[in-house]
Amino acid sequence: MGFLHEFLQQMVNGLSLGSIYALLALGYTMVYGIVKLINFAHGDILMLGAFGGFFVLAAYGVTPLTFVLALLVGMIVCAVVGIVIEKTCYKPLRNAPRINALITAIGVSIFIENGARVVKVIGPNPKEFPTFKTVNFPIGDVNISQIQIIVFVVSIALMFLLTYIVNHTKLGKAMRAVSFDRPAAYLMGINVDWIISFTFALGSALAAAAGILFASAYPQVEPYMGIIPGLKAFVAAVLGGIGSIPGAMLGGFIMGIAETLTKGFISSQLADAIAFGILILILVVKPSGILGKNVSEKV
Amino acid sequence: MTVLRAKDISILFGGLKAVSNFNMTLEEGELLGLIGPNGAGKTTVFNMLTGVYHPTSGEIEFTDKNGKVQNITHMKPFQITQMGMARTFQNIRLFKDLTVLDNIRIAYHFNVKYKSADAVFRTPAFFKEEAEITRKAVALLEIFNLEHKQAELAKNLPYGEQRKLEIARALATGPKLLLLDEPAAGMNPQETQDLMKLIRFIREKFNLTILLIEHDMNLVMGICERIIVLDYGQTIAEGTPDQVSKDPLVMKAYLGEGVDLHA
């Protein structure tokens, strides 16, 4: 297998991984766009979503229908969790110093992880995630598994759906308004609290979907599974321009591809370091990200 | 002598021109008012003058404490302050969780001579200069009648005193030019009267040039010698209070037709 084949293979792996990062990055970007908070717990929502899917698939077996059901259940459960977190932990701190909200977000994140560990049904030990039996579609020497295709297709579909919601519905318009200028949106009669909750719900639902896709591709679920994807998705969001939805998608794919290429051609050890290297580089060169706008604080 | 000169400054916010081709000169000792309806771009002008925003085009020149003309268009706020321009904010920005005294003392920091090591090891140089800073800060507080509250947290002061403290803090940086952003906002007529007296007093005492943004017409008309009127990011009138208040464009922009600004 020559260099080109290996490169193409790694690109395929990267696209599949990147689409998951992109889904997750969307949640970061939307929440940041609307409440200017890094939701550290976002990666853990991915974990909860994956477990939601796990219980459905473990109970009803793996068929295309149950898979869709798992996606729906995971997304709904996480949407609710997202709203609960927002209402109980973040809303009271909306006017507090930012560092307080950040610390709370860290607390929520660790609470979800360790809470999952001590809850009997989840527990500390990794569980095997029921998934489709791998079927390979070789194209030349490049192997594409049907799981990679499912991951890619479902992610793209969800991204289209989100783009539609944000750009072409009344709710989306309201979201953009709140993100642009919260007090003004409030004065225009938009129920700001409701829109913020909705944003959390939407972001969390996408995280749940990302979790189930992630678990299908890497069929194992455990309480800490969300940390690393969460961090990388955050980097993706910053890379694309935090607050920008197309930016998050682009950033996600770049991160996925960068990671697999690093693993494939440089060193697997550097994969995480590369992620943060990219973050630092982008912060130095263009802090607003690839597609982000320069926004200065109101004085 | 010209203290401040803004030449054709404009700024874009996401394609929207918030201020366009704004020109202004400010002579030493002058008290200039900048007025205009909400959203006219007054605070944006302030922010450009003080380095919080940088204009998309145009230049700003400032004659610093040493009489040197500096191009401050792309300088940072702290550099501009150190040259002798101080400001207050429309929505008070005090160091809320620090004491009244510390709020003032912070303003003396950029002139501090002793080094971190003097502070850490408590050398005589430290004690000497700290005592000096405290003495100056208390003296300044006395002017504003706040010396008896020096140990209170800034956030616990009543609103009017917070306004005063912010002005005191700006003065502590030792400016030659003071920019006041709506200092009378939220004050009752009596407090506004007192504020007018105070502004006149500090202007004399500290030999200041003052640029003032204000909504309260009584205040503007009462103490400003010259007024610039902004609307939609452009200057629509300039002149003495009398001239400006009779300008039909101003009346139209401000309150619609047929309103007497002296009312």
Added chain:
Amino acid sequence: MKKNIANGLTLAAIAVVFTGILAALVYIGVIDEYTAQILTLAGINIIVALSLNLISGFTGQLALGHAGFMAVGAYTTAVCIMKFNFPMLLAILTSGLVTAVFGLIIGFPTLRLRGDYLAIVTLGFGEIIRVIMINLEQITGGAAGLKGIPSFTEDILLAPALSMLWVFSVMIITIILMSNLIKSSYGRAVLSVREDEIAANSMGINVFYYKMYAFTISAFIAGVGGGLYAPFFGYLNPTMFNFLKSVDFLVIVVLGGMGSITGTVIAGFVLTYLQEFLRFLRDYRLVIYPLLLIFIMLFRPSGLMGNREISILALWQRLFKSDRTQSKVDKAGERQ
């Protein structure tokens, strides 16, 4: 002024006597080795937590990688002693300096931006440092860890007392120097950055510079803490400095009160002791910490102490000078 210096000297004297007595008690066995171990560990935790408090509590910039700084300090000390035969004090100071350089490198790109990025970048740094330590096998022993680091003394009977003496001395020096710094114009500059960056800027404070200033000092202190950690434990492993360790420090700072040195000291002792004491809770303990963080932020964001301090001097005066009769009554009460 003279009074200030005199007060400072009294304070230092009290500290020296206190530390000496404690170490002596450990040496003669009145305080057993296990208790000494926990107290000494608490001392190190307090040093690192103080450094975190400087950047997060006093400067308002959330940093999540102090375990990483500690790791840099710990490995530097170990290498300095083992490879280059540095004397202990020089090794520990070197590790502080090396860590400060790391602080500069990380701070420079991130501190110009809003505070949130520092949190993520320091978190990433903490993780990357671990990867680096694992890969630098020649120097760090890799994943198997670095063993056989010389202790403060090779005399097994003297070791606990001497470790405690070292750690407590450094802790007390850190407390004194740090509070001196905070209560100076430089400290006020740092505080103004926390309070309101824009206002600080308009007061002539170079906000970026003072963030870097605080962050670098913070890294230095954390490095010194790590530098004490290496000879104290005698064994280093990259996994000892994971994210959860950074969170431990954050919990100490938040519980004690962001911006309170006394609070950090109290919380440091309490939480280090509790970690041992709460072991019966097993994994449930892991849930208590984050809950503590959330509840403090929601209901008492100022922590135990807020940004107030207990001054030993003031306490001393209140107890023994201002109302002598009262304190006599109290002492009588104590004896019963």
Added chain:
Amino acid sequence: MLKNRLLLAGIILVLVFSLISGCNESKTIKIGTIQPISGQVSAYGIQTRDAIAMAIEEINANGGVLGKKLELIVEDDEASPEKTTNAFKKLTAKDKVVAIIGALTSKCTLAITKEAQAKKVVLITSSSTNDTVTDAGEFIFRACYNDSFQGQVNAKFAYETLKARRAAILYDITNDYSKGLMSNFKAKFEELGGQIVAIESYSTGDKDFNAQLTKIKASQPEVLFIPDYYSTISLIAKQVRGQGMTIPMMGGDGWDEITNNAGDEVIGCYYSNHYSPDSDDEDVKAFVTKFREKYNITPNALAALGYDAAYILADAIEKAGSLDPVKIQQAMMETDKKMVTGYIRFNEKRNPVKSAVMLKVVKGADGKLTTEYAGTVNP
């Protein structure tokens, strides 16, 4: 005011008392054990502790040691070296134990060996396989074989039994256990004349191995050595098969329990282990039956090792005839006994000299995965 001061005084008094509270002569022989009862590897720690407790119970039921009952004091170290050190200090300074069984992971054990040696505390670890664990001195023992032996066993098995000549390795670079096995496998396999065609690594917690596997596949190995724990193996195995590789995989004792935690992908794979719970050996049968009865779970290899460690220690104390650590140490060196995990004698480095079992993963009659004996490799 007064109330505050009284409170303060009270706190000080309590602290002082808690500091000077001493200990008194006990009628039991105290044995300490340091295990990760909580944290990442708590599943192993709990089974080991249970097995040790079971052994101690049996010994006490049979009259104890030196006419006294053994008392087991368990400390949790959360698999953190820092906590291990604290626990060690507590056991030696506060509880004044005679000897210590532990810790479980190598990094934790390594954190205390130097001090155990200096203080002359007999320390036996049931499962720390890192080669250097016993380097600290004559007071440090272990009940398991070490990484280099296990790596060699796998290499020998791959070369001689599987007749493989091209081997690839995928290992966790952040884990000393995985690394130790990797380097020893490589050395032995090359010494035997085989060729290592690819060595790839990952970090603990990684989920995506496709990039590494793509490279491994390209090197066309005949066998893939993956020295890690079962939870990671099940994940890697899926991706190995997903990439269309059908070669057998093999690994060390970390694979223990793989049959309960992986899918059909691991059928036909091999791993070395300390014992097989399905063995016909009488000792093994008795141990497994009793453990199942007591704790309602099949004991894993670490449990068996913990059980053996407790017996090795108790026998040595009995033989020493005193609680003098030097005498116990000497008695330990004379251990020569058939136990659950094999026949145990210590070599000069206080490592047990025993053989390793190679197990093959197969599909059982009930459709579940199980293991079958695939051979014994002697040291």
